Amino acid sequence: ETGVTQSPTHLIKTRGQQVTLRCSSQSGHNTVSWYQQALGQGPQFIFQYYREEENGRGNFPPRFSGLQFPNYSSELNVNALELDDSALYLCASSLLLAEYTGELFFGEGSRLTVL
Amino acid sequence: QKEVEQDPGPLSVPEGAIVSLNCTYSNSAFQYFMWYRQYSRKGPELLMYTYSSGNKEDGRFTAQVDKSSKYISLFIRDSQPSDSATYLCAFFTGGGNKLTFGTGTQLKVEL
Numbered sequence: 001e002t003g004v005t006q007s008p009t010h011l012i013k014t015r016g017q018q019v020t021l022r023c024s025s026q027s028g029h030n031t032v033s034w035y036q037q038a039l040g041q042g043p044q045f046i047f048q049y050y051r052e053e054e055n056g057r058g059n060f061p062p063r064f065s066g067l068q069f070p071n072y073s074s075e076l077n078v079n080a081l082e083l084d085d086s087a088l089y090l091c092a093s094s095l096l097l098a099e100y101t102g103e104l105f106f107g108e109g110s111r112l113t114v115l
Numbered sequence: 116q117k118e119v120e121q122d123p124g125p126l127s128v129p130e131g132a133i134v135s136l137n138c139t140y141s142n143s144a145f146q147y148f149m150w151y152r153q154y155s156r157k158g159p160e161l162l163m164y165t166y167s168s169g170n171k172e173d174g175r176f177t178a179q180v181d182k183s184s185k186y187i188s189l190f191i192r193d194s195q196p197s198d199s200a201t202y203l204c205a206f207f208t209g210g211g212n213k214l215t216f217g218t219g220t221q222l223k224v225e226l
Contacts, residue, residue, distance in 0.1 A: 043203075055212060056211055102164040102207075103161060108156065
């Protein structure tokens, strides 16, 4: 167990709706990264938060937004949902610059289905 | 051309076999190389990381990097049914903060 919990585990939305996904980071970690994993694909970087500030963003539109709270937990918000947003959304907790050694601790993900 | 190519499998082997999993990449900026294991309905977990070309061993796992050929491999010796999972290669340039993942290879180790 990584100590990273995500909620909800599964949810179904319709096109145009908005969704909020939540992630609690592992104790001692100050960085949260969000990845989108479509079926049969590898995870794609959405963005990273460090000490409540966005610290880098992948190739995702502005309707993907996030927050990090003082306790380092985080939210991912997606507005105006599209069918292609159907995916597993993974949260990874780490210390800053963990990418050098790959020491990102992933939660089990939130599986979003958009109908 | 995709930045990372990884055969999706599925790859089915008998228990005790040596497994070879591979990724090729096109981005010369990739300097750090990782392998993650992802069980069904779980998030990825780090297996190994390496920086330089050559081999790195950890128990039954060996990671191999050939930067000149832009090719990385993960070998699993004495494979066990508990090794059945999807294996993801991942890359980091050393700048920014994103990992670039392959699509994953699904491995099944049968009794």
